Amino acid sequence: xxxxxxxxxxxxxxxxNKKSLKCEQHMGHRAMYWYxxxxxxxxELMFVxxxxxxxxxxxxxxxxxxxxxxxSLLNLHxxxxxxxxxxxxxxxxxxxxxxxxxYTFGSGTRxxxx
Amino acid sequence: xxxxxxxxxxxxxxxxxISILNCDxxxxxxxxxxxxxxxxxxxxxxxxxxxSIKDKNEDGRFTVFLNKSAKHLSLHIVPSQPGDSAVYFCAxxxxxxxxxxxxxxxxxxxxxx
Numbered sequence: 001x002x003x004x005x006x007x008x009x010x011x012x013x014x015x016x017n018k019k020s021l022k023c024e025q026h027m028g029h030r031a032m033y034w035y036x037x038x039x040x041x042x043x044e045l046m047f048v049x050x051x052x053x054x055x056x057x058x059x060x061x062x063x064x065x066x067x068x069x070x071x072s073l074l075n076l077h078x079x080x081x082x083x084x085x086x087x088x089x090x091x092x093x094x095x096x097x098x099x100x101x102x103y104t105f106g107s108g109t110r111x112x113x114x
Numbered sequence: 115x116x117x118x119x120x121x122x123x124x125x126x127x128x129x130x131x132i133s134i135l136n137c138d139x140x141x142x143x144x145x146x147x148x149x150x151x152x153x154x155x156x157x158x159x160x161x162x163x164x165x166s167i168k169d170k171n172e173d174g175r176f177t178v179f180l181n182k183s184a185k186h187l188s189l190h191i192v193p194s195q196p197g198d199s200a201v202y203f204c205a206x207x208x209x210x211x212x213x214x215x216x217x218x219x220x221x222x223x224x225x226x227x
Contacts, residue, residue: 004157
């Protein structure tokens with residue numbers, strides 16, 4: 001299995017809602033990443049997990065809460081988001097310290113906050 | 115300020131000709147550079163990478179050139195095929211193991227049949 005699967009593909013949520021994005025991989029990768037991409041902008045790193053522990057938090061607002069329950073799963077819990085948080089959220093994985101050989105990305109969740 | 119810049123938002127090339135995608139960077143501490151390709155409704159797909167100690171890396175139709183003194187890299191696709199039409203992202207990392215990869219904004223390549 002060489003895929004990273006993200007669900008849902010599309011999500012519309014209100015500013016008072018709580019929702020979660022899910023990412024799953026079965027490639028045996030032990031590093032997983034969340035990126036955020038707005039239209040015509042580069043993907044921006046949000047979080048990195050290595051061996052199920054949070055390694056990097058790029059000063060992301062607390063309304064985004066990541067979770068890595070096991071080596072195959074990565075969640076992003078969303079609460080009290082703002083309309084400017086609308087974006088494509090990409091999950092990726094790699095072997096730890098082998099990101100220079102490329103990440104495997106999921107197809108993303110298109111999030112709209114209304 | 116963007117550390118990785120792709121100044122051409124789009125590029126159009128005839129099938130069979132060479133496509134050259136360019137990328138500039140500002141951080142001399144980057145030690146690995148990567149190119150990703152992205153089709154609509156899919157995530158980016160890793161294409162090719164190059165270490166900062168090299169100036170060229172080739173993989174089939176794809177070659178990446180690195181000019182460290184100019185802080186510039188380019189991706190050459192020869193010959194270009196219609197299936198190469200996609201958005202190409204340049205990326206760079208400077209931390210050990212590539213945990214913090216910085217992406218450019220992408221160049222959309224159109225290969226005309």
